[in-house]
Amino acid sequence: MNLTLKVWRQKDAQSQGRFVTYQAANVLTDMSFLEMLDVVNEELMAQGQDPIAFDSDCREGICGTCSMVINGKAHGGLAGTTVCQLHMRHFHDGQTILIEPWRARPFPVLKDLITDRAAFDRIIQAGGFVSVNTGGAPDGNALPIPKTAAEKAMDAAACIGCGACVAACKNASAMLFVSAKVSHLAALPQGRAERERRVLNMVKAMDDAGFGNCTVTGSCEAVCPKEISLDFIAQMNREYGKAILKNSLAPQPKGGA
Numbered sequence: 001m002n003l004t005l006k007v008w009r010q011k012d013a014q015s016q017g018r019f020v021t022y023q024a025a026n027v028l029t030d031m032s033f034l035e036m037l038d039v040v041n042e043e044l045m046a047q048g049q050d051p052i053a054f055d056s057d058c059r060e061g062i063c064g065t066c067s068m069v070i071n072g073k074a075h076g077g078l079a080g081t082t083v084c085q086l087h088m089r090h091f092h093d094g095q096t097i098l099i100e101p102w103r104a105r106p107f108p109v110l111k112d113l114i115t116d117r118a119a120f121d122r123i124i125q126a127g128g129f130v131s132v133n134t135g136g137a138p139d140g141n142a143l144p145i146p147k148t149a150a151e152k153a154m155d156a157a158a159c160i161g162c163g164a165c166v167a168a169c170k171n172a173s174a175m176l177f178v179s180a181k182v183s184h185l186a187a188l189p190q191g192r193a194e195r196e197r198r199v200l201n202m203v204k205a206m207d208d209a210g211f212g213n214c215t216v217t218g219s220c221e222a223v224c225p226k227e228i229s230l231d232f233i234a235q236m237n238r239e240y241g242k243a244i245l246k247n248s249l250a251p252q253p254k255g256g257a
């Protein structure tokens with residue numbers, strides 16, 4: 001099939017971007033969206049032109065780097081699907097496809113479709129880990145974990161940190177991402193010791209990075225390629241409330257400022 005692509009081109013973070021139109025000819029329905037872009041880029045390079053810059057790594061739906069908005073939908077709008085797993089059979093011959101980067105202030109565009117998502121790294125660095133030396137792998141049954149807790153932790157751990165939730169939210173809220181990380185570790189005994197400090201620090205890092213508030217529109221859940229549930233945001237709010245209360249009830253250090 002033959003397609004018309006309108007692609008956001010932007011030289012660097014300082015430059016003004018614009019849409020540029022390309023023709024993609026003889027696209028196979030079995031190609032992934034990224035393979036289609038690879039073919040377009042080969043043609044651009046053969047003509048001595050700058051290829052379209054986009055991120056990708058695993059191309060298996062697990063690394064979260066293939067971030068782009070296709071026809072106004074983060075990851076293209078196919079339920080539970082990353083761009084690298086989106087196939088051209090979901091488009092039709094003669095279609096015009098609009099391709100642009102995530103649009104959110106905390107994710108500045110670096111070039112074309114590539115955005116800087118280091119803000120997510122800073123949130124993880126603020127508390128998205130368990131800070132104990134765990135040594136070698138323990139026996140699977142050494143620490144009994146209820147099946148429901150294990151399943152909940154696995155559901156939350158499915159988040160691949162792609163940022164589609166932020167890109168789809170009118171407030172550029174990162175609550176779905178942060179809540180998945182907070183809930184994942186709070187569900188497991190290894191993560192409970194640091195749960196208050198974790199949620200307070202991660203929410204602070206989220207606010208410091210300039211992400212907006214959640215107004216429960218659900219647009220994040222609708223585009224999430226790992227179908228992370230809004231329930232995790234409710235859980236994070238409970239975790240946060242408890243941590244604030246516990247901190248306010250804790251004995252304050254004596255002495256002047």
Ligand code: SF4
Pocket residue numbers: 064158159160161162163164165166176177180220223224225226227228
């Ligand atoms: S919650 Fe979903 S959309 Fe948001 S970063 Fe995680 S996987 Fe991506």
Ligand code: FES
Pocket residue numbers: 055056057058059060061062063064065066082083084085
């Ligand atoms: S390239 Fe890794 S999730 Fe798409």
